[in-house]
Amino acid sequence: MNARLAQRPARLVVTGGAGFVGANLVRWLLLHRPGVRVLTVDALTYAGNLENLAGVLDDPRLRFENADVCDADRLGRIFADYQPDGVLHLAAESHVDRSIAGPAAFVRTNVHGTATLLDVARAHGGPRVVIVSTDEVYGSLGPSGRFSEDSPLAPSSPYSASKAAADLLALSYHRTFGQDVVVTRCSNNYGPYQFPEKLIPLMISRALADEPLPVYGDGRNIRDWIHVEDHCTGIVLALERGVAGRVYNLGGDAERENLAVVCQLLAELGKPESLIRFVADRPGHDRRYAMDARRARAELGFSPRYRFELGLARTIQWYVEHEAWSRRVRDGSYRRYLEDTYRSRLEAAAPCAV
Numbered sequence: 001m002n003a004r005l006a007q008r009p010a011r012l013v014v015t016g017g018a019g020f021v022g023a024n025l026v027r028w029l030l031l032h033r034p035g036v037r038v039l040t041v042d043a044l045t046y047a048g049n050l051e052n053l054a055g056v057l058d059d060p061r062l063r064f065e066n067a068d069v070c071d072a073d074r075l076g077r078i079f080a081d082y083q084p085d086g087v088l089h090l091a092a093e094s095h096v097d098r099s100i101a102g103p104a105a106f107v108r109t110n111v112h113g114t115a116t117l118l119d120v121a122r123a124h125g126g127p128r129v130v131i132v133s134t135d136e137v138y139g140s141l142g143p144s145g146r147f148s149e150d151s152p153l154a155p156s157s158p159y160s161a162s163k164a165a166a167d168l169l170a171l172s173y174h175r176t177f178g179q180d181v182v183v184t185r186c187s188n189n190y191g192p193y194q195f196p197e198k199l200i201p202l203m204i205s206r207a208l209a210d211e212p213l214p215v216y217g218d219g220r221n222i223r224d225w226i227h228v229e230d231h232c233t234g235i236v237l238a239l240e241r242g243v244a245g246r247v248y249n250l251g252g253d254a255e256r257e258n259l260a261v262v263c264q265l266l267a268e269l270g271k272p273e274s275l276i277r278f279v280a281d282r283p284g285h286d287r288r289y290a291m292d293a294r295r296a297r298a299e300l301g302f303s304p305r306y307r308f309e310l311g312l313a314r315t316i317q318w319y320v321e322h323e324a325w326s327r328r329v330r331d332g333s334y335r336r337y338l339e340d341t342y343r344s345r346l347e348a349a350a351p352c353a354v
């Protein structure tokens with residue numbers, strides 16, 4: 001166990017806690033590490049949805065700060081006040097297609113935001129920072145082999161290039177300043193609260209509405225799927241047990257072709273495969289990802305619990321049961337959640353003594 005985390009009920013900062021992985025991670029921490037205190041920093045971009053934290057926002061162990069990770073002054077005040085023992089950095093622009101349409105926001109948040117966060121952490125006692133990176137930094141695989149932590153970085157998209165920059169910056173801060181950082185690189189996640197622009201929630205919500213399902217190219221691209229809860233476990237294990245300056249691959253040992261995933265979810269939903277449309281391929285589309293996570297297994301005790309077919313079936317059930325959540329995200333009305341349920345409470349709250 002990282003010594004600093006063992007000293008007292010740990011105070012953790014989670015950036016990006018209103019997003020998909022971040023919201024699952026906040027929930028995971030409150031459930032599985034009951035002594036912990038969590039402060040989440042989130043700018044609430046289009047991908048940030050406070051409704052993802054519904055039911056835990058009132059938990060006295062959780063504090064929410066609507067702040068941008070590029071805002072060094074604001075982050076500095078938050079760190080000075082909260083004095084975190086650990087930081088889990090997830091805030092990011094995360095969608096490959098958006099990065100192709102407009103790379104600038106990706107450079108800003110993923111590169112500049114990560115450097116800002118690392119600087120602020122270093123200036124405030126140097127709590128361990130876990131940088132939540134991605135398998136996409138390694139680029140594309142041919143039909144065989146898997147990515148190890150020593151595979152060369154060869155990102156294909158502006159998204160993955162900005163994530164590679166962030167994770168290399170963190171490693172450079174370790175070498176240069178001795179800063180306590182750990183990097184996790186994880187494969188594609190699925191599970192509750194994922195924004196329906198990513199493959200699985202997009203296809204579920206469109207199939208439920210009997211809308212055509214756009215499959216890029218020939219649909220034979222392969223992703224190595226992991227349930228978001230298993231990813232969260234891996235991030236926390238890296239925080240607690242990881243070696244400073246080290247990289248840990250996390251993956252679910254579940255390589256599947258996109259078309260197979262889409263066909264499975266159509267079958268689960270009782271919808272016809274005639275909804276599938278093959279559309280123009282994504283530029284620079286990586287063909288295959290596959291993770292070798294043996295280091296995380298051996299050094300962190302990481303062991304994913306979910307079998308893909310079961311995890312996907314449960315995920316589909318979650319989206320069916322939460323169709324109102326999907327509808328509010330799809331029609332944009334989730335943006336009002338902040339106004340309706342949170343702004344009034346924020347205004348009523350006593351100012352924080354910094």
Ligand code: NAD
Pocket residue numbers: 015016017018019020021022041042043044045046047048049067068069070089090091092093094095109113132133134135163185186187188189190195
């Ligand atoms: P997401 O897009 O669902 O959530 C991102 C969150 O970050 C949102 O709440 C958004 O409001 C917030 N954010 C964006 N810009 C910000 C800024 N400037 N300041 C503060 N907050 C900001 O993304 P996700 O899928 O939950 O991914 C979270 C992290 O995990 C990312 O770093 C991503 O690269 C990494 N990751 C994701 C996956 C995956 O499959 N989803 C896999 C590996 C790694």
Ligand code: TYD
Pocket residue numbers: 095096097188197198199200202214215216217221222223258282
């Ligand atoms: P995505 O969920 O965007 O994740 P990533 O690009 O980060 O892996 O896409 C997963 C795979 O699904 C990827 O090969 C692209 C493909 N895809 C489609 O075929 N159609 C779609 O509408 C989307 C969003 C993705």
